[in-house]
Amino acid sequence: MYPAPFTVHRPASLADAVGLLASRGDDARLIAGGQSLIPMMKLRLATPAELVDLSAISGLADVSGRDSELHVGAMVRHRAFEHDVVLDALPILRDAVQGIADQQIRNRGTMAGSLANADPGGDWGPVLLALGAHVDVSGRSSSRTLPVSELFVDAYTTALESHEIIHAVRIPRPRQPANAFVAFKHRTGDFATASAAVRLEIDADGACTAATLALGNVASTPVLARGAGDILVGRHPLDRAVLKMLREHVAETCDPFEDTHGSADYKRALAATVAVRAVEAAVRRARGEKVDVRLYW
């Protein structure tokens, strides 16, 4: 299968890339790894007359600034998160990358491109929501920083203007490794039927002092379970009554579509379960345990 004919531009700078998008308007699409865009183009679901390629711009492929904030350039491939020992504070990133597609796609696809694509089933969305991450965006007349919580508007739709480019993702480094992502996938590498990303802070007595929980593929965008903080903070997270309330809140927060993977009620129940698994994993990590979330697969 072949895409419709197009012209490709390989600008050497972000400013040039923005200029190309601004001048070409809706006829132009950005390409980073292309692992979502190219399949769409081959099926002619996307027919851009112009592609603006980011891979020739230097400085976008770096992961840096690891002390207080991880700075992830737009061309950083998924595989960067598979082995980096610096990510001991962020085991959630390794949890997520292990389930993304396959090695070939992880070698080419990018975190920023995945966010910009805004597939409801993408794994990075709930993870970065739970971590309180931001995206640095370059546009025609200015740059801005957007919290990931404001990035996703609808399925495949972000808050970016057509001339704007995510040039970096910024992830605050948590003080504790009490974070985890658990996805239920029908087959390894599929989009999740439901997923949950959680970041906790636990005090010396085992009580939760902070909590953020986000859910994936159970709505048209990744969603924050906004009541998770009220339910978990001040309590022991693995207390049965607490987890029951958490399950109910997660099930209410979901707005899933029925499809071949299950009914809406099935997905609500599944989301509640993966949320509990993610909380369990995060608590165990707070205690210093090494947890492999693939045991939950």
Add this chain to the structure above:
Amino acid sequence: MSASTGEPGAASPVRMTVNGVAIEREVPPRTLLVDFLRRDLGLTGTHVGCDTSVCGACTVLVDGRSAKACTLFAWQAQGGSVTTVEGLAAADGSLHPLQAAFHEKHALHCGYCTPGMLMSAMDLLGREPAPSEADVRRAIAGNVCRCTGYQNIVAAIMHAAAHVAPAKDAL
């Protein structure tokens, strides 16, 4: 590669190293890497299976890392190095240890998935010289085989890893 002047999609030069040989061709930007390799370079060892980025029969190495050649444009390998299954055997035709292991362990029936399996295995052995069976199965999770049931493919890759030098110095 600068934007083409003239009609959208007009051919322009693409340069890369393929199996150690510098090549240059003029192709339209929409040319997929798999078709560039097969049609423009005559390297038909890389196969088109599903053409929808699932089966991995098209897997090659780009700059030493596995990639699905049906899901890349040829220009995305501009200035880089591509390794196909044809690049595994030595100049005198003797099999790469990984190929020998596939032979030894009967890791192919029809052979259609095999080039892709070999290249995914090369990616694995290039970064993990002592993989576990779980590592091997994850490494080929993007490669579908309809014939073998995978068991002998996994055994062949484990055998190659245990009995040969790390693959990364072989190319």
